[in-house]
Amino acid sequence: MTKYPFSSTQSLNNGSASVSIGVVLGLIFGILGLLLVIFSFIFYYRRKKKSKSESRDPEERIAMLEISDNKTALGRSCRALRTERFVVIIGIQGAGKTYLAERLCEKCNDCEKVWIRQLNQFPEEEVDQKGRISYFLDDLFYELQSEEKVKRVKMEIDTLYERTVVKGNGQIILTITSLIWQRHASLFHERNYHNLIDLDQLCSEDREDILNFHMNLNNIVLGSKKSDDPPYSVVMKHKDYDRFSKDSNQDFDSHVKRGIGIASSIALFCQYRNRNFIPEHFSRSPLPWLHNNWTDVINVNWTSTTVILALMAIQNEELNKNRIDQMCLTKIKEMENIQNVESFPSEELEELEKKRLIEKTYDDRYRFRISTDKKVLLRIILQKHPELEEFCDPEMLRRRVYCPESLPGDFRGDYVKSFVFKK
Known part of the structure; x- marks a missing residue:
C-alpha cells in the first residue's frame, strides 16, 4: 500500500494552528485577568482612602481647616465651604454670626440663595431642587428652647443636609449661639457639624x-x-x-x-x-x-417715644404706622396713664433713626438695628407689664426673650x- 508524504505534513500543520490559537487565547485571558486585578486593587484602594477620610476624627479635620494661610473668619468660612459644603458658625450674642453669613452670601454668585429663619420656612420634602441652592439657616436655635425643640430643629436641618449636600450639589451655612452649642453638645456629634467657625475666637x-x-x-x-x-x-x-x-x-x-x-x-x-x-x-x-440701661429707659419716663419702642418690641419686632395694633396701644396707655399718643409723629420716628436705635425698611416699616436691644427691651416690658404678653406672637416670644445667665x-x-x- 502506497503512503503519500503530504498527509503527515497536513496533520502537523493542523496541530500547530491549534496550539497557536490556544496560546493567543491564553495570553488574551491572562491580560484581561491581570487588568481586572489591577482595576479591582485601584477601586479598593480609593474606597478605603475615602472611607478613612470620612471617618477622620473631627479634631483632625478642624486642624486641617486651620492650616489655611487666610486666618480671617471669612477666609476660613470660604475654605470650609469648599471642603464640606456645610459650615457651622457659632458665637455669643452680637459676635457677628449673621454678619459673617451675609458676607458669605455675597460671595455665592453662582447659585440661588435662600434664607431660613423660622422652622416653617424649610422647603417641603417633595419639592424638586433644581440648580444649585445655598441655604442660610440663621438663628433657628434660640436660648430658651427645650431639648425636644432643639432636636426637632436639628432633625429638619439633617433632612435638608441629606437632600441638599449629600444627594445634591447645594451648600448650607448654619448659625448657632455658643450657649446652644455647649448645652446640647451631644446632639451635634456628627462629623459635618464639626466643620466649624468659632467667632468667640476671633483674630x-x-x-x-x-x-x-x-x-x-x-x-x-x-x-x-x-x-x-x-x-x-x-x-x-x-x-x-x-x-x-x-x-x-x-x-x-x-x-x-x-x-x-x-x-x-x-x-x-x-x-x-x-x-x-x-x-x-x-x-x-x-x-x-x-439690661439696667433699658430698665432705666422704660421705668423712669414713659413718653410717646417709649411707646413706639415698646410697640416695636411687642409687634413682632417691627412697626408699621399704617397697621398699629390699637388694642395694644390702648392697653399701654392705660397701664402707663398716657393721654396724648394717638398717632406717631414722623419727627419722633426720625429722631429714633438719628439715634441709631431703629432703621426704616424699604416698605416703610421700622425695626431695631441690633437684635440684642429688642430681646432685652421685650424682657423688661413683659417683666413690668405681663398682661402685654397676650399681644405677642408666641413663636417670637419664645425666640426673643433671653436669659442673662446664658452667656x-x-x-x-x-x-x-x-x-x-x-x-
Missing part, C-alpha cells in the same frame, strides 16, 4: 472688620492716636480696664466677665451717647449693664476703646 483682623462695620453703621470713627483733638484711641486688656473702672465714677459693671459681641456694644455706646452720657472709654459690656462665664480677650463721633 485681630476679624475684630477690626466687625468693629469698623458697626462703627460706620452708627456714624462713629476711631480717634486719632497723634493728637488729643479728637481724643486718641486706646486699647486695653482686662487688668487695665479693671483698674480704670475702679478709679472712675462711671457706671461700669467691670467685675462681671460675661460679654456681649462688638455689634451689641456699639449699639449700647450709641444709647449712652443719645442720653448725653458718653463714657470716656468703652468695652464690650456685660449684659446686666445693658459664657469667662469670655477672654475683651477690648476697651474710645470713640469720636463723625460731624
